[in-house]
Amino acid sequence: MMTLPTKDTTVLYPNGTVDTQSTVLYSEVLPDGRSAVLLDVTCVHPVDAGWPDQGPDIALLHHGAAFWPVDDCIVGATDGTTLFTGADIPVAKKTPGWAFVVVHVVDAAGLNAGDTVTVEVDEGLRDSTSAGHTACHLASLALNGALADRWKKEVRLDALGQPDFDGLAIDESLIGQNASVDTYRLGKSLRKKGFSVEGLAAAAPEIETSINAMLAEWVTTDAAVRIDCDGDLLTDRRYWVCDLPGTSVRIPCGGTHVRSLGMLGTVSVTLSLDELEGTPILTMNTFASR
Numbered sequence: 001m002m003t004l005p006t007k008d009t010t011v012l013y014p015n016g017t018v019d020t021q022s023t024v025l026y027s028e029v030l031p032d033g034r035s036a037v038l039l040d041v042t043c044v045h046p047v048d049a050g051w052p053d054q055g056p057d058i059a060l061l062h063h064g065a066a067f068w069p070v071d072d073c074i075v076g077a078t079d080g081t082t083l084f085t086g087a088d089i090p091v092a093k094k095t096p097g098w099a100f101v102v103v104h105v106v107d108a109a110g111l112n113a114g115d116t117v118t119v120e121v122d123e124g125l126r127d128s129t130s131a132g133h134t135a136c137h138l139a140s141l142a143l144n145g146a147l148a149d150r151w152k153k154e155v156r157l158d159a160l161g162q163p164d165f166d167g168l169a170i171d172e173s174l175i176g177q178n179a180s181v182d183t184y185r186l187g188k189s190l191r192k193k194g195f196s197v198e199g200l201a202a203a204a205p206e207i208e209t210s211i212n213a214m215l216a217e218w219v220t221t222d223a224a225v226r227i228d229c230d231g232d233l234l235t236d237r238r239y240w241v242c243d244l245p246g247t248s249v250r251i252p253c254g255g256t257h258v259r260s261l262g263m264l265g266t267v268s269v270t271l272s273l274d275e276l277e278g279t280p281i282l283t284m285n286t287f288a289s290r
């Protein structure tokens with residue numbers, strides 16, 4: 001008899017782990033015929049429903065001579081009777097009585113509670129995604145710096161003490177392989193907060209140049225990057241920490257990262273300004289050429 005876990009999954013991906021031994025706690029056949037497998041501990045990065053910036057790892061679960069490719073890996077939550085996933089999760093993280101779990105979706109049944117599995121993450125995808133994620137954080141800090149003089153009022157500051165354009169305007173952030181795409185809405189509410197969009201399109205090439213110069217300076221320092229964790233459970237708070245010259249930057253982040261900025265090669269961005277139903281949209285594409 002399999003019962004749903006009452007404790008969050010222990011996660012090892014924040015420190016860069018790509019393989020581990022685990023015990024199957026639960027598995028359930030999903031309506032689409034695939035199976036949801038829950039482990040006590042995993043190194044597979046799941047996509048988060050609330051802020052799905054970094055996608056799932058590609059991975060295999062080995063048991064004996066058999067193996068199950070992980071088709072998808074998503075955050076789930078359970079009250080002990082039902083397993084909810086993605087947008088169906090009805091409660092916030094850390095809600096008492098609920099466990100937040102990493103759901104490994106595999107295409108065939110066969111794994112049972114108590115089975116020992118070896119979890120193996122595709123290192124190539126993990127590495128390039130980690131580079132994309134680190135580059136994304138750096139680029140948003142550089143963007144905040146390049147846009148700092150456009151704020152006419154005091155607003156909240158980022159980890160470098162600059163007006164936090166990224167935090168205030170971000171609409172969507174998508175991490176890819178050695179790349180990321182950030183979309184910002186420059187709508188009425190942002191302008192009310194004091195952000196000036198005047199002449200932004202004309203200034204974009206100059207802003208781009210200034211961001212790229214900042215990025216080059218940071219990457220040259222080969223500053224160390226690490227993840228600080230309040231604990232090793234899925235819902236424990238984690239922070240991206242990077243020792244930039246003169247200051248150590250700390251940003252809440254649930255993703256994976258490279259260990260130093262030198263591993264990014266050359267980081268550069270391109271900016272584009274569009275309009276969606278009357279609202280200006282700024283898109284920043286970031287690339288790490290490694």
Ligand SMILES: [Zn+2]
Nearest residue numbers: 252253254255
């Ligand atoms: Zn992040």
